[in-house]
Amino acid sequence: MPENFSNVLSMIHKYSEKPGLYEPGEIKFWDDPHISKSMLEAHLDPDHDAASRKSVTINKEIEHLVSSDVLKQGDRVLDLGCGPGLYSSRLCQKGMNVTGVDFSERAIDFAIKYAAEKGLDIDYRCTNFFDIDYSEEFDAVMQIYGEVCTFSDEKRDRLLVKICNALKTDGLFIFDVSTRAQRKKSGLKNNWYVSDGGFWRPDRHLVLEQGFDYAEYDVWLDQYIVVDYTDKVSVYRNWFHDYTPQSIGQALENAGFHIIYMWNDLTGTPYEEGGDWIAIVGRKK
Amino acid sequence: MENVTPWHEQDAFWETTAPIIFTKQRWANTPAEVENVISLLDIKPGIHILDLGCGVGRHSLELARRGFKVTGVDRTKLYLEQASEKAAQEGLNIEFIQEDMRTFCQPDTFDAVINLFTSFGYFEDSEDDRKVAMNVYQSLKPGGVFLLETHGKESLAPIFQENSWREQNGILILQEHKVTNNWSWMENRWIIIKDNKRTEFKVTHRLYAATELASLLTGCGFKHVDTYGNLSRSPYDHTARRMVTAAYK
Numbered sequence: 360m361p362e363n364f365s366n367v368l369s370m371i372h373k374y375s376e377k378p379g380l381y382e383p384g385e386i387k388f389w390d391d392p393h394i395s396k397s398m399l400e401a402h403l404d405p406d407h408d409a410a411s412r413k414s415v416t417i418n419k420e421i422e423h424l425v426s427s428d429v430l431k432q433g434d435r436v437l438d439l440g441c442g443p444g445l446y447s448s449r450l451c452q453k454g455m456n457v458t459g460v461d462f463s464e465r466a467i468d469f470a471i472k473y474a475a476e477k478g479l480d481i482d483y484r485c486t487n488f489f490d491i492d493y494s495e496e497f498d499a500v501m502q503i504y505g506e507v508c509t510f511s512d513e514k515r516d517r518l519l520v521k522i523c524n525a526l527k528t529d530g531l532f533i534f535d536v537s538t539r540a541q542r543k544k545s546g547l548k549n550n551w552y553v554s555d556g557g558f559w560r561p562d563r564h565l566v567l568e569q570g571f572d573y574a575e576y577d578v579w580l581d582q583y584i585v586v587d588y589t590d591k592v593s594v595y596r597n598w599f600h601d602y603t604p605q606s607i608g609q610a611l612e613n614a615g616f617h618i619i620y621m622w623n624d625l626t627g628t629p630y631e632e633g634g635d636w637i638a639i640v641g642r643k644k
Numbered sequence: 645m646e647n648v649t650p651w652h653e654q655d656a657f658w659e660t661t662a663p664i665i666f667t668k669q670r671w672a673n674t675p676a677e678v679e680n681v682i683s684l685l686d687i688k689p690g691i692h693i694l695d696l697g698c699g700v701g702r703h704s705l706e707l708a709r710r711g712f713k714v715t716g717v718d719r720t721k722l723y724l725e726q727a728s729e730k731a732a733q734e735g736l737n738i739e740f741i742q743e744d745m746r747t748f749c750q751p752d753t754f755d756a757v758i759n760l761f762t763s764f765g766y767f768e769d770s771e772d773d774r775k776v777a778m779n780v781y782q783s784l785k786p787g788g789v790f791l792l793e794t795h796g797k798e799s800l801a802p803i804f805q806e807n808s809w810r811e812q813n814g815i816l817i818l819q820e821h822k823v824t825n826n827w828s829w830m831e832n833r834w835i836i837i838k839d840n841k842r843t844e845f846k847v848t849h850r851l852y853a854a855t856e857l858a859s860l861l862t863g864c865g866f867k868h869v870d871t872y873g874n875l876s877r878s879p880y881d882h883t884a885r886r887m888v889t890a891a892y893k
Contacts, residue, residue, distance in 0.1 A: 364840045368814050375811040551809040551818050567809050 370592035374584050377571050381511045384582070384596035395465040397558040402442045402466065411445050412504060420503075420625040421449050427627065429531060429620070429640050430455060434498040437525055439488050440506045444470030444481065451479045458482040460491060488518055493525035500525055502534040503625065505636075508599045512610075515600070519614030523643055532616055532641040535625055536602040539577060541635035546570045546599075547581035559595070563588045577601045604630075604637060616641035651847050652766040658720040660836055660843055663813045666700050678706040680875035681758060684890065685789055687712075691755035694783060696745055696776075697763030701727030701738070708736040715739045717748050746772050749779040757784060760793045765850035773850060777864045784893045790866065793875060796887025797827050797853045803885065814838070827851060854880055857889055866891035 388394050401410035411417070424430045432454035438447045441459030443466045451457045451474075459481055461467050467485040474481045500522045507515060522532055547570035555563050567584040581597040608618055619642045623634035630637070651657050681703070687693075689711030695704040698716030700723045708714045708731065716738060718724055724740045731738045741748070745759075746767070757780045765773055780790050809818045820833040832847040852860070858869040869891045873884025880887065 364837065365814075368811075368816055368837065368839075371811050371816055372814055548805065549808050549810075550805065551807050 364590065367586055367590050367592055371567065371584060371586075374582070374592070374594045375567070375569065378580065378582075378596070380573055380576060380578060381598055382596070384594040388595055389463050390465075393561050394559060395463055398463065399443060399465050399469060401558075402445065403469075411442060414445075416626065417445055417449065421446070421453065423625065423627040424533065425453055427620070429533060430499055435496060437491075437493065437497045437500045439491075439500060439502040439522070440504075441470060441483070442466045444473055444483070446501060446503060447481050447483075448473065448477065448479055451481050458484065458497075460484050460486055460488065462487045489514070489521070491521055491525065493521075495524070495527050495530075497525050497530055498527060499531045499533055502532075505535060505537045505599070507534055507607075508536050508601060509597070510600065511598075512600070515610060516614060519610065519616070523615045526643045528643060530643045531619075532611075532643070533625070533639075534641075535636050535638040536607055537599060537636055538603065538634060539601045540633050542579045542599060542601050544635070546572070546579045547583075559583065559585045560587060577603075577606065602637060607637060607639065611639070611641045615644050617644060618642075650766070650768065651845050653719070654845075655720065655722065656843075657845050657847075659722055660838075661834070661845075662700070662723070663815055664810065664817050664836070666702065667812055671702060674702045674706050677760070677875055678703055678710065680877075681707075681760075681791060682710070684872070684875060684877055684888070685756055685791060687756055692753065694750075694754040694757040694780075696748070696757055696759045696780065697761075698727065698740070699723050699761075699763075701730060701740070703758065703760055704738050704740075705730055705734070705736060708738045709734070715741065715750075715754070717741045717743055717745065719744050745776045745779065747779075749782050751782050752785050754783050754788060755785055756789050756791065758791045758793075760791075762794045762849070764792055764794050765852065766848075767850075768848070770850065774860060774864065777860055781861075781864045781866060781893060786893055788893045790861070790889075790891040790893075792857070792889045792891070794887055795830075795851065796857070796871075796880070796884070797851050798880070798882075799873065799884040799887050800830075800851065801827075802882065823851070852887070854887055854889070857887070858891075861889070861891040866893055868892045 389398060398410055405414035407413065430436065435456045436450055438457060438459045441447045441461045444459055447457045447459040459470060464485050467483050470483050510518060547568050550568040551566060553565050559566060565586040569582050571580040571582060577600060579599045583595040585593045604621060611618060618639055620640040621630045622628055622638040623630050624636045625638040692713040693707055695714060695716045698704045698718045701716055704714045704716040704727060716727060721742050724742050728740050767773060784790065805821065807820055816837040818835040822831040824831055828851055830849050830851050834845045834847055836843045854871040861869050869889060871880040872878060872888040873880045874886050875888055878884065
């Protein structure tokens with residue numbers, strides 16, 4: 360046991376207290392060389408829903424959006440949070456003119472390389488969503504797999520305004536949000552493990568996982584305390600604001616959208632209460 | 645090397661884990677727990693209660709404050725010293741006895757016996773559990789009641805996790821949980837990290853289904869057994885997170 364373990368314990372003590380709402384953990388951890396690699400691997404695993412949905416689901420979602428005329432050949436589409444381009448690539452193949460934006464350099468690098476290999480003409484940009492400044496350029500903006508849920512109300516509203524500005528009149532915002540029903544199942548539970556190399560670190564480390572419920576705000580925190588073999592303690596926080604049709608409807612209304620479609624997921628499962636997701640198409644007023 | 649003394653007979657275990665077991669939060673919850681015990685058992689101040697496995701006297705002290713005559717029994721001397729000191733400070737007259745529950749027996753003495761907070765089933769030999777239940781039965785006056793609050797198989801299964809952790813007062817505790825012997829035995833590994841020291845204990849105890857515990861108790865002579873899902877008398881159904889058993893002599 361190292362000499363300075365009491366420092367480790369005092370950090371763990373600090374982090375295991377319930378943090379204030381949206382109190383950040385390590386910033387920009389998606390750019391950490393090891394973590395960004397793990398994330399990319401998770402995105403690219405076609406058989407898991409960890410970071411992106413499974414390939415079969417993505418294909419079904421796109422088929423549904425095209426067959427229901429939400430997305431059409433020739434549309435200019437902005438894929439916000441495109442990651443390694445799982446949706447962007449497929450949309451391009453369907454004849455859409457796609458711009459993909461993500462803040463992970465590693466993901467964008469992969470997407471650019473992949474597009475070059477496959478001869479896909481996609482405009483990829485490595486930038487923060489909040490720095491985009493498009494004006495009436497797109498027929499549709501997509502933000503898939505609960506990205507909207509990761510923002511505080513204030514950030515979400517700022518983003519919705521940016522999205523609204525980026526859309527042409529009658530342009531569509533296509534996205535999905537998780538519900539409390541899902542959070543009850545997938546919200547992080549108290550757990551710990553020691554790993555010789557895994558998602559968070561390439562070498563030996565201890566992970567203390569814990570979930571915190573902010574029920575009055577429909578917010579949940581998945582928190583990971585990671586103790587390095589060097590005794591460095593880091594805390595990673597993933598915040599999730601879950602929604603109801605009413606709460607997301609209100610936010611959209613305020614930002615200048617009205618809902619034209621609502622499903623249980625983007626493959627078009629008819630909406631029923633109690634589902635894990637709410638998939639929405641909002642039209643710019 | 646495996647220590648041959650069972651965990652529950654090691655003073656070191658109870659001393660090391662005291663700050664983790666008796667947390668501020670649990671002290672704060674005590675009055676409400678005692679309120680529930682009183683209401684569940686429908687008992688009035690003045691009667692004589694045995695707190696079997698009383699530990700540092702969380703419930704004994706609270707019951708004495710409310711006017712009950714209390715005897716607290718525990719195997720850990722350190723705990724009883726702390727409990728007695730608190731009682732003396734508050735001027736409460738509580739009898740604390742250091743004895744193993746397998747041997748403690750005072751025939752026809754108590755109106756109620758309580759055993760709370762998973763303090764039953766520690767012994768490897770199931771015959772020892774029967775001995776404890778028999779001692780309780782004999783120590784109760786006719787019409788007396790035995791209240792036992794613990795994990796049941798049914799209440800544990802839906803929330804069972806292989807690993808769990810907590811940080812308490814600067815102590816990190818990492819636990820591994822294993823269910824063995826066809827769900828009849830729980831094997832826990834407690835890794836306790838305090839200051840620069842790492843201590844490990846293997847903590848084991850027996851798991852009962854509600855009906856198994858009820859048969860054990862009726863086998864000792866108890867006339868009637870009720871089971872609840874918590875101390876506030878929720879039903880022992882799929883939502884139960886504790887097993888609370890009230891057995892009447």
